[in-house]
Amino acid sequence: MNKKPFETESKRLIDLMINSIYTHREIFLRELISNASDAIEKIYYQTLSDESLTFDRDNYYIKVIPDKTNRLLRIIDTGIGMSQQELEDNLGVIAKSGSLSFKKDNEIKDGFDIIGQFGVGFYSAFMVADNVTVISRAFGSEEAFKWESQGADGYTVEPWTKDEVGTEIILKIKENSEDERYDEYLEEYRLKSIIKKYSDFIRYPIKMDMSRRRLKEGSEDEYEDYTEEEILNSMVPIWRKNKNELGTEDYENFYAEKRYGFDKPIKHIHISVAGAVDYNAILFIPEKIPFDYYTREYEKGLELYSNGVLIMNKCPDLLPDYFSFVKGMVDSEDLSLNISREMLQHDRQLKLIAKNLNNKIKSELESILKNEREKYEEFFKSFGRQLKYGVYDGFGSNKETLQELLMFYSSQEKKLVTLDEYVSRMPAEQKYIYYAAGESIERIEKLPQAELVSDKGYEILYFTDDVDEFAIKMLMNYQEKEIKSVASGDLGIEMPESEADRDGEKEQKELFAYMKDKLGDRVKAVRASKRLKSHAVCLSNEGELTIEMEKILNAMPSNQNIKADKILEINVNHEVFKSLSRAFEDDKEKLDLYTELLYNQALLIEGLPIHDPVAFTNSICKIMQ
Ligand code: ADP
Numbered sequence: 287m288n289k290k291p292f293e294t295e296s297k298r299l300i301d302l303m304i305n306s307i308y309t310h311r312e313i314f315l316r317e318l319i320s321n322a323s324d325a326i327e328k329i330y331y332q333t334l335s336d337e338s339l340t341f342d343r344d345n346y347y348i349k350v351i352p353d354k355t356n357r358l359l360r361i362i363d364t365g366i367g368m369s370q371q372e373l374e375d376n377l378g379v380i381a382k383s384g385s386l387s388f389k390k391d392n393e394i395k396d397g398f399d400i401i402g403q404f405g406v407g408f409y410s411a412f413m414v415a416d417n418v419t420v421i422s423r424a425f426g427s428e429e430a431f432k433w434e435s436q437g438a439d440g441y442t443v444e445p446w447t448k449d450e451v452g453t454e455i456i457l458k459i460k461e462n463s464e465d466e467r468y469d470e471y472l473e474e475y476r477l478k479s480i481i482k483k484y485s486d487f488i489r490y491p492i493k494m495d496m497s498r499r500r501l502k503e504g505s506e507d508e509y510e511d512y513t514e515e516e517i518l519n520s521m522v523p524i525w526r527k528n529k530n531e532l533g534t535e536d537y538e539n540f541y542a543e544k545r546y547g548f549d550k551p552i553k554h555i556h557i558s559v560a561g562a563v564d565y566n567a568i569l570f571i572p573e574k575i576p577f578d579y580y581t582r583e584y585e586k587g588l589e590l591y592s593n594g595v596l597i598m599n600k601c602p603d604l605l606p607d608y609f610s611f612v613k614g615m616v617d618s619e620d621l622s623l624n625i626s627r628e629m630l631q632h633d634r635q636l637k638l639i640a641k642n643l644n645n646k647i648k649s650e651l652e653s654i655l656k657n658e659r660e661k662y663e664e665f666f667k668s669f670g671r672q673l674k675y676g677v678y679d680g681f682g683s684n685k686e687t688l689q690e691l692l693m694f695y696s697s698q699e700k701k702l703v704t705l706d707e708y709v710s711r712m713p714a715e716q717k718y719i720y721y722a723a724g725e726s727i728e729r730i731e732k733l734p735q736a737e738l739v740s741d742k743g744y745e746i747l748y749f750t751d752d753v754d755e756f757a758i759k760m761l762m763n764y765q766e767k768e769i770k771s772v773a774s775g776d777l778g779i780e781m782p783e784s785e786a787d788r789d790g791e792k793e794q795k796e797l798f799a800y801m802k803d804k805l806g807d808r809v810k811a812v813r814a815s816k817r818l819k820s821h822a823v824c825l826s827n828e829g830e831l832t833i834e835m836e837k838i839l840n841a842m843p844s845n846q847n848i849k850a851d852k853i854l855e856i857n858v859n860h861e862v863f864k865s866l867s868r869a870f871e872d873d874k875e876k877l878d879l880y881t882e883l884l885y886n887q888a889l890l891i892e893g894l895p896i897h898d899p900v901a902f903t904n905s906i907c908k909i910m911q
Pocket of ligand 1: 322325363365366368376407409453
């Protein structure tokens with residue numbers, strides 16, 4: 287019998303499979319079972335178009351038979367089978383959609399990645415077997431044929447006998463080597479768990495005879511072994527079930543079963559879409575942050591199924607980064623099993639699905655915010671930071687999607703509020719949306735800069751997350767109201783002019799110029815404050831970069847010693863100002879000392895480090911003496 291050579295692409299793929307150091311070899315079973323399921327499906331479609339045929343579901347199944355003694359694993363299906371020609375055409379030539387057929391030789395090492403995420407089809411059998419036999423009898427034919435191959439050097443086809451229509455694949459499982467174990471692919475429990483993992487939702491029963499042991503009849507201590515056929519897959523996926531038939535508990539079980547998380551999700555979203563693209567999806571919004579969520583290690587993505595078969599564990603293209611906390615799966619009939627990662631990224635259907643999901647997640651979050659406020663606040667405490675990153679990351683391009691979902695702590699409500707709520711409470715004359723940034727609510731509450739705004743009775747949003755100000759800089763305004771830091775130059779609030787303001791304006795100017803000179807480029811200017819009432823001194827900033835942002839940027843590993851433009855503001859109605867004026871008149875040495883002290887105090891209030899703490903405390907002692 288003549289051995290026929292494989293077509294070039296196939297040969298290369300088989301080579302890759304044989305030499306595979308890939309750790310997820312188990313997927314060969316998924317591939318073979320999917321093929322079997324497709325073959326049954328093909329009969330089903332024939333019966334749809336041919337009235338003389340009926341499709342009796344009970345007659346169609348897939349059976350997996352491990353045989354440890356002979357190291358054989360058999361996978362039998364009652365599908366459409368293959369003729370001699372089809373055996374040669376289908377198994378001698380890699381499917382043109384096959385992900386590796388596009389890869390050049392030098393790229394083939396990356397192939398390992400692809401094996402894990404996409405079907406590579408029938409040839410994956412060579413990852414675990416050194417001999418693969420396919421016995422098949424085509425639907426409507428009396429003849430059967432046997433196809434056999436030991437690897438890349440070719441295959442043989444010869445007539446054979448087979449009682450029933452369908453295909454039987456026989457794998458001669460490789461011997462264990464020093465560092466590779468193949469025995470597991472002959473273990474009933476291992477096979478069962480692989481099938482559960484990848485093929486649970488195949489629509490036809492996957493059967494296996496499971497070994498069991500029982501007490502011998504009539505005996506109290508004698509046992510006997512027997513086998514019992516078990517159906518290993520559940521067949522009907524939850525996402526294909528009718529929503530009305532399912533309770534929250536079913537979804538929670540699915541969430542746990544899938545190990546999406548160890549918490550209870552706060553919400554599930556069950557989507558069934560038919561139209562431009564057909565798909566089912568079940569998404570979850572988790573309650574708790576996964577331990578690695580805000581780290582580089584965290585991988586976003588949804589499970590992707592093509593017609594009930596898992597093709598990718600974490601498809602990142604289905605979720606935008608700002609919704610990376612969402613867990614779940616998508617099943618679409620419109621996706622091909624053998625599709626490469628690069629192709630998937632550009633897949634039109636997938637893009638459509640991703641867009642749909644994005645809208646669904648957004649509207650679901652909005653509805654939780656509206657109807658289940660407490661739940662939303664819990665959610666926001668876990669994942670709000672990610673939404674804010676989203677605003678920042680997209681340079682404001684995600685603003686439309688996200689701005690309504692943001693929350694900040696309110697000085698008045700003493701809890702998280704939305705920008706909408708803030709704006710709806712604004713008195714008519716209030717020009718801006720105000721915020722104050724700092725390390726904690728307690729610290730912000732004591733900020734002198736916030737004094738005027740608070741006294742006016744205006745609400746202030748407290749920014750305690752690193753990302754807050756950066757995100758807000760991208761938003762800039764909300765409902766046409768500019769968002770302003772209480773420490774920024776112009777607060778849009780008129781200060782009643784005091785006596786001190788009117789008198790000695792010239793004198794003030796000279797004093798502040800002197801102080802600025804003394805402080806050098808540590809400050810941009812020294813000015814009479816338009817925001818302080820009871821406090822003596824504070825820092826404010828000019829320009830885009832705020833003092834909080836300076837702190838955050840400088841705390842980063844790539845610290846570039848960034849400086850905000852700082853203004854030292856002095857309260858001219860404060861007793862301290864009188865002391866400054868007096869010192870300016872007759873004791874410059876004292877004024878120098880006061881200037882340093884006030885500047886350092888302002889730094890301390892901001893939580894900024896003072897350059898020379900020892901000099902600072904010495905100065906205080908000097909005054910006390
Ligand atoms: P793919 O399934 O992506 O087309 P495969 O390499 O897995 O690629 O299979 C190639 C072809 O062989 C299939 O398209 C199918 O026509 C045929 N085939 C494989 N397994 C079976 C089977 N169990 N029964 C019938 N046909 C099969």
